[in-house]
Amino acid sequence: MRRSPWATLTVLALAQFIVVLDVTIVNVALPDIQSDLHFSTDSLQWVISGYTLVFGGFLLLGGRAADLLGARRVFVAGLALFGVTSLAGGLAQSSGLLVAARAVQGLGGALLSPAALSILTVTFEHGRRRNIAMGVWGGLAGLGGTLGVVAGGVLVDSFTWRWVFIVNVPIVIALVAATPLIVRHFPPRAEGRSFDLPGALLGTGGLLALVYGVVRAEPVGWASAEVVGCLAGGVVMLAGFVVVESRAEAPLVPLRLLRSRALSTAGGALALDGAGFLSMFFLTAIFLQQVRHGSALHAGVEFLPMGAAAIAGAGAATPLVTRFGTRPVQMVGAVFGVVGLVLLAQAGAHGSYAGGLLPGLVLFGAGITSLAVPAQIAAVVDVSHEEAGAASGVVTAFNQVGGALGLAIVSTLSTSKANAEAAAGSSPTDALVAGFHRGLLVAAGFMLLALATTLVAPRLSPAAEQIADAAVA
Structure with missing residues (x-):
């Protein structure tokens, strides 16, 4: 079955659009989220950093998974995870549940984003067509960041803050249904390599511990056992990450x-x-x-x-x-x-x-x-x-x-x-x-x-x- 590369680009660009959109769309909803779910002033930033930390921490693992398991398979899995956790975030009844949903949503983004880029680069041959495709990809991603704040404002004022998450769900359902029909299957490209899961867990865990320690410093003090323990634990995990990456045959970094x-x-x-x-x-x-x-x-x-x-x-x-x-x-x-x-x-x-x-x-x-x-x-x-x-x-x-x-x-x-x-x-x-x-x-x-x-x-x-x-x- 012949599949149009431009239809493939549409699916990939829309997926990347909602990943970028979710970084900015939430910002204008923060005051309503804080009031409704009783976030403290110092913990509210986790709605943003929970998503970005996990997204950044697992981005390289997502790219490795696309190489080892097949880009389309990982793309669909990331999309599905992104959609389910968007719904969970929209239905969350407590601050802890919302932050957890945002963190796992970041993992979904970390899976789908590098897989989408991998599919794009093998769908379009090197040269003018690929440059046009990359321009569309980058332009829609940038547009997602810009329109996110306006879309978030419309949803919050017209409905509730919950719709800044729920709006992703029908888009994800449509993309998951369309992907097998439009996007070609590409076989794995990195047989014999490892996922380097220890590296991803140590790196992301260390960063989460550091951020948590910094955030808790305001309410409990920099000298508290909780803050010192988190900061020290973060440093130890990041040191372990460097050791693992220096010895791994196929390190993430x-x-x-x-x-x-x-x-x-x-x-x-x-x-x-x-x-x-x-x-x-x-x-x-x-x-x-x-x-x-x-x-x-x-x-x-x-x-x-x-x-x-x-x-x-x-x-x-x-x-x-x-x-x-x-x-x-x-x-x-x-x-x-x-x-x-x-x-x-x-x-x-x-x-x-x-x-x-x-x-x-x-x-x-x-x-x-x-x-x-x-x-x-x-x-x-x-x-x-x-x-x-x-x-x-x-x-x-x-x-x-x-x-x-x-x-x-x-x-x-x-x-x-x-x-x-x-x-x-x-x-x-x-x-x-x-x-x-x-x-x-x-x-x-x-x-x-x-x-x-x-x-x-x-x-x-x-x-x-x-x-x-x-x-x-």
């Missing part, structure tokens, strides 16, 4: 790749970029609703200029890399990000949107993608073609994990500032504004570190053909 200065600095910059982005998104979504008292839809619409600037920044970055090289473009992106966050940190409970929030949102949106695109290119152009896929997976995982760790730090410091201001007699609104400002300045610190990381990165000047190859790695 080939440590030799990190010896590449281009890849290691790109990974660091992307981790810090993710930290700045998730932190800013989380804080601003709450600020717009709880401090400025906008509706969820109003908050989503106010985020749109940032999304448009991010898309424009991504589109401009590739030709600029061809002309000037990776490092100058990354540096400009990092500077934009820092300035945007500092401007946002001046916004108060009152004042105009156009004068107080819009400039910072636009600059930050342009900055995060202007930094990310050249960093992603730099990560893979300096490694062999055979290892480009592994390198791309590593830096993508860095971005997700860095976002979760950064959000934990920013949320903790922001909450502690707000609590201290409230204890000193400030009004609830003034206390929240103070916490918001501190959190954004810490996020700006992450972007400054990204700039410092970029300063020691090699200046690469890839040709247009190398950039096209990097896009499909």
